[in-house]
Amino acid sequence: MGTYIGQSVKRREDARFLKGAGKYTDDIKLPKMTHSAFVRSPYAHAKILSVDISTAKNADGVVAIFTGSDGCNAFGIPTGWQVDFKNGDTMREPKHPLLAIDKIKHVGEAVAIVIAETQAQARDAVQLVEVEYEELPCVTDPEKAMAKGAPQVHDEWTDNRSFDWCIGNDRADVEAAIAGAHHVTEMEFVNHRLAPNAIEPRSYIADYDVNADKYTLYTSTQNPHLIRLLMCAFTLGIPEHKVRVISYDVGGGFGSKIYHYSEEALLTWAAKEVGRPIKWTSDRSEAFLTDAHGRDHKVYAKMGFDKEGMIVGFLADEFCAMGAYLSTFAPAVPTYLHGTLFQGLYTTPLIHLNVTAPFTHTVPVDAYRGAGRPEATYLLERIVSKGAKEMNIDPAELRLKNFIAPFDGVKQPGYQTQVALQYDSGDYHTILKKGLEKVGYDDFRKEQAEARKNGKLLGIGISTYIEACGIAPSAVVGSLGARAGLYEVGHVRIQPTGKVSVFTGAHSHGQGHETTFSQFVADKLGIPMDDVDIIHGDTEHVAFGMGTYGSRSLAVGGSAIMKSIDKVLEKGAKIAAHKLEAAVEDLEYAEGKWTVKGTDKSIGFGDVALTAYVPHDYPEGVEPGLDFSSFYDPTNFTYPFGCHIAIVEVDADTGKVVIKRFVAVDDVGNVINPMIVDGQIHGGVVQGIGQALLEEVVYDENGQMISGSYMDYAMPRADDVPMIETDRTTTPCPHNPLGVKGAGEAGAIGSTPAVVNAVVDALHHLGVTDIQMPVTPQRVWKAMQQN
Amino acid sequence: MIPAKFDYKKVSSISEALELLAKHGDDAKLLAGGHSLIPAMKLRLNQPEILIDISQIAGMNTIKMDGDEIVIGANCTHHQILTSDVVKQNAKMLTEVAKMIGDIQVRNRGTIGGSLAHSDPSADWPASVLAADAKIEVEGKSGERTIAATDFFQGIFTTALEDDEIITAIRFPKIADGNYQKFFQSASRFAIAGVAVIKFGGKVRVGVTGVSDTPYRASAVEAAYDGTSSAAALAVDGVEVMSDHFAGEEYRSHLAKVLVKKALES
Numbered sequence A: 001m002g003t004y005i006g007q008s009v010k011r012r013e014d015a016r017f018l019k020g021a022g023k024y025t026d027d028i029k030l031p032k033m034t035h036s037a038f039v040r041s042p043y044a045h046a047k048i049l050s051v052d053i054s055t056a057k058n059a060d061g062v063v064a065i066f067t068g069s070d071g072c073n074a075f076g077i078p079t080g081w082q083v084d085f086k087n088g089d090t091m092r093e094p095k096h097p098l099l100a101i102d103k104i105k106h107v108g109e110a111v112a113i114v115i116a117e118t119q120a121q122a123r124d125a126v127q128l129v130e131v132e133y134e135e136l137p138c139v140t141d142p143e144k145a146m147a148k149g150a151p152q153v154h155d156e157w158t159d160n161r162s163f164d165w166c167i168g169n170d171r172a173d174v175e176a177a178i179a180g181a182h183h184v185t186e187m188e189f190v191n192h193r194l195a196p197n198a199i200e201p202r203s204y205i206a207d208y209d210v211n212a213d214k215y216t217l218y219t220s221t222q223n224p225h226l227i228r229l230l231m232c233a234f235t236l237g238i239p240e241h242k243v244r245v246i247s248y249d250v251g252g253g254f255g256s257k258i259y260h261y262s263e264e265a266l267l268t269w270a271a272k273e274v275g276r277p278i279k280w281t282s283d284r285s286e287a288f289l290t291d292a293h294g295r296d297h298k299v300y301a302k303m304g305f306d307k308e309g310m311i312v313g314f315l316a317d318e319f320c321a322m323g324a325y326l327s328t329f330a331p332a333v334p335t336y337l338h339g340t341l342f343q344g345l346y347t348t349p350l351i352h353l354n355v356t357a358p359f360t361h362t363v364p365v366d367a368y369r370g371a372g373r374p375e376a377t378y379l380l381e382r383i384v385s386k387g388a389k390e391m392n393i394d395p396a397e398l399r400l401k402n403f404i405a406p407f408d409g410v411k412q413p414g415y416q417t418q419v420a421l422q423y424d425s426g427d428y429h430t431i432l433k434k435g436l437e438k439v440g441y442d443d444f445r446k447e448q449a450e451a452r453k454n455g456k457l458l459g460i461g462i463s464t465y466i467e468a469c470g471i472a473p474s475a476v477v478g479s480l481g482a483r484a485g486l487y488e489v490g491h492v493r494i495q496p497t498g499k500v501s502v503f504t505g506a507h508s509h510g511q512g513h514e515t516t517f518s519q520f521v522a523d524k525l526g527i528p529m530d531d532v533d534i535i536h537g538d539t540e541h542v543a544f545g546m547g548t549y550g551s552r553s554l555a556v557g558g559s560a561i562m563k564s565i566d567k568v569l570e571k572g573a574k575i576a577a578h579k580l581e582a583a584v585e586d587l588e589y590a591e592g593k594w595t596v597k598g599t600d601k602s603i604g605f606g607d608v609a610l611t612a613y614v615p616h617d618y619p620e621g622v623e624p625g626l627d628f629s630s631f632y633d634p635t636n637f638t639y640p641f642g643c644h645i646a647i648v649e650v651d652a653d654t655g656k657v658v659i660k661r662f663v664a665v666d667d668v669g670n671v672i673n674p675m676i677v678d679g680q681i682h683g684g685v686v687q688g689i690g691q692a693l694l695e696e697v698v699y700d701e702n703g704q705m706i707s708g709s710y711m712d713y714a715m716p717r718a719d720d721v722p723m724i725e726t727d728r729t730t731t732p733c734p735h736n737p738l739g740v741k742g743a744g745e746a747g748a749i750g751s752t753p754a755v756v757n758a759v760v761d762a763l764h765h766l767g768v769t770d771i772q773m774p775v776t777p778q779r780v781w782k783a784m785q786q787n
Numbered sequence B: 001m002i003p004a005k006f007d008y009k010k011v012s013s014i015s016e017a018l019e020l021l022a023k024h025g026d027d028a029k030l031l032a033g034g035h036s037l038i039p040a041m042k043l044r045l046n047q048p049e050i051l052i053d054i055s056q057i058a059g060m061n062t063i064k065m066d067g068d069e070i071v072i073g074a075n076c077t078h079h080q081i082l083t084s085d086v087v088k089q090n091a092k093m094l095t096e097v098a099k100m101i102g103d104i105q106v107r108n109r110g111t112i113g114g115s116l117a118h119s120d121p122s123a124d125w126p127a128s129v130l131a132a133d134a135k136i137e138v139e140g141k142s143g144e145r146t147i148a149a150t151d152f153f154q155g156i157f158t159t160a161l162e163d164d165e166i167i168t169a170i171r172f173p174k175i176a177d178g179n180y181q182k183f184f185q186s187a188s189r190f191a192i193a194g195v196a197v198i199k200f201g202g203k204v205r206v207g208v209t210g211v212s213d214t215p216y217r218a219s220a221v222e223a224a225y226d227g228t229s230s231a232a233a234l235a236v237d238g239v240e241v242m243s244d245h246f247a248g249e250e251y252r253s254h255l256a257k258v259l260v261k262k263a264l265e266s
């Protein structure tokens, strides 16, 4: 704990957000700005026979209309991660045009952009563009996409695979262990597709300044530098120093705003063509049809146990949809962010995952809160609980038995998994026991038995998880196919008056960085928080950055800032030593001043800063100024872990599930702001509950998304969730300076299997062993009928 | 989400509205609370050239007793009905129905007349309008008439209302022993099934919404009612049951029976 670290300081960004004074892209109005709207395909798979813009072109207010043949498609949208086939063949990477050229590959794919004086005029003219299509058969299910004779998404290949992939031990060894196991638990299910639903829809404004030959793109992104890099180096082939990308306030992303989307590139390209700024803001219907989705795995899995209930082998085969094109990080999600988590918290000696990643006639799939890790956790935690039921062992006991022993990563080494990772530190037994105690596990079992006598269906579900955050180091991710590094940049500028501007490459879109980052910067410098400003989201201000996703901001971005603070203090000490006429070694820094040890001689941080900028009386050989930028490339991932427990009641008449209690005990390493961490957990848990009970993207056989609005896509609402009871254990990360692990995704990773395990537990005595998510009333009722 | 271009005219009397309706025909749409019409316009599923705003017509937004009947003006919002003492004292069931519609914003704008005219197969009001045997008062070019609830609903978004007619009020009898049960669709929170049961002199009238593309009176249940809830098994007799990804035919039928049973037992 410091003055600020460990305190639930109120979020400073809320002052503007709560007053409706946030600065989102759509709030920005540039002089002479035009508006745009897209002509989008109503078909999932179709030939474009003709596009007739002659009427639309002459409609009121229309400035320009572009189609796929107008020069925007020279390169196409790249993907940022390459996962090659098991046999070494290169990943199949289809060209992803900004506007469809001759073929449509998913409903909502853009065919033309209309640019007009007002948004209404743009939309009116969209209705006047006449496109003639020839509809073709489509496939939206990743397993069916691999069937013989399935409709082909990209004609240049002979089947729909983008790649296949495997990880872990030799398949034959794993199969043999399972074949010889005392008990084998099997599962087949769909980890269904989700729409990300950030509250702020995607929004872009592109502007081209002909005199300076410079572009500015305002965009609702989680990583402005990455967008600039991808757009300049790949999509448009324009010089990077001629492009400024700005992303001020962003209203949530959950992954969906990491990616480089065709609309932002097209606007940037078109802004030069029309010589005026162009804005586009997605509406909710477009968001459903075009924001990258999450999950969509078909899973077949087996887990073998010995007589004592020890796991002896774990094998899974999965079909993981890529969608119509490869979104920015799509190939990494069901592979390196998924298979690497198959160890979970268990000592499983033999593990193998085989992934087939097909294209489907759907919007692309990419990372969505948790990205691959919720899918891994769901499978592990369901199959372990299912195994426990089948072997008649208590699910908590089975977990405790199979857990990896505690290790701190300092005295004890990290834990080497069968699936490439080395866990940093963890104490899994303690966290599960804490969860069980908090929920009152033993008492609940009595209550449950009593309730059953009265026909009341109560269930409890346990889920324990580990996740890998702050994906790194760059050399390793590069060897795994990443086309970018995964370091972060932290720039600390001490102003002459001792006030501090911190420029970070991380990007806040709901995480509260302005508060959390200021807290630790102020503490480390021993100055008031009000003296610290956090600046992000502008490529012109921040040297570089990889943005925010994968719970990386504090662990990676915070560490980069820490490196710069160290440099500030090191240089400051030289200046202080000069002013105090002492040796650097004789100084100590605390509470914002350097003091000569054992004396009352000291100089404050502000005085040193002023001296650095007004270097009249100054140490020799030291440069003026107090301004440092650092790149931090972590040595490892961080590994938060936790235990989530849900208690549910199922209505026997209707199958409706009500969550009565939800306990989340998480270990995210050191905590800077407990309130913000709790908020992240709350949000994540609600999203996880959403997946478990409510949310589902549904396509019909024609590739139409029949869940494309809030009338048909069920988001969790306040009355769908109970009060979330949070608690923590703290196992500091041994390899970063703040000892932090990451908290952004934990809630969404741990919660989903807890809820489904609880529902199955409530119905187990009726013969129910599994229910497909989302566990809707209809599915629960059907499961009860079948038994 | 921007609607296509349209004209807007606010009227202050029924006759003015009828005149405009006659003049513009199919190009015109009446606007009450706008909570069904405006979303459809924003999605450009509906592109009227002129909106005739009837929400401020005097006399169409009051709730009063007329002898033994409760007369609810078509422009009364769900919130008005929810908070009306007249309704609470004479037909408590309607208070309960209003409470279950949408959220506070929806209840503050949406009207009972708009809901009935729109005739969404999953809307709440039709169940109780049917169970109560309410009368729908309308006015058109050719004068005023009253449509019986059982004649009013004709199909998905289709009613007995003529193109040139306006619903002016809904006339409910007093409801002493009524009960509304709703199973919420988890996304829209409309009714996957909604059942209103009114008991009187040993008999029942049962109105069902959400289950079929036309709300209906469960006459098989009414005929077989024996004071217990066993007749609930007949809830979907002779009815074509809707199906969607929230509730297929089998589950929806089951829900209808469960809700009829609950309503009969309450």
Ligand SMILES: Cc1cc2nc3c(=O)[nH]c(=O)nc-3n(C[C@H](O)[C@H](O)[C@H](O)COP(=O)(O)OP(=O)(O)OC[C@H]3O[C@@H](n4cnc5c(N)ncnc54)[C@H](O)[C@@H]3O)c2cc1C
Pocket: B029, B030, B031, B032, B033, B034, B035, B036, B037, B038, B039, B054, B074, B075, B100, B101, B102, B103, B106, B109, B110, B111, B112, B113, B114, B115, B116, B117, B118, B120, B122, B123, B124, B125, B165, B166, B167, B168, B188, B189, B190, B191
């Ligand atoms: C988020 C949301 C949630 C909702 N949830 C529910 C729910 O749970 N249950 C439920 O039942 N409904 C629900 N609704 C619908 C709501 O009750 C609507 O307000 C209602 O269905 C229509 O009433 P309105 O006054 O808004 O009509 P408008 O939208 O103004 O009009 C609807 C249609 O009726 C016509 N019309 C309106 N008034 C008259 C009249 N007096 N005479 C003739 N024609 C007329 C209009 O021309 C139009 O065609 C919901 C709506 C929203 C937006």
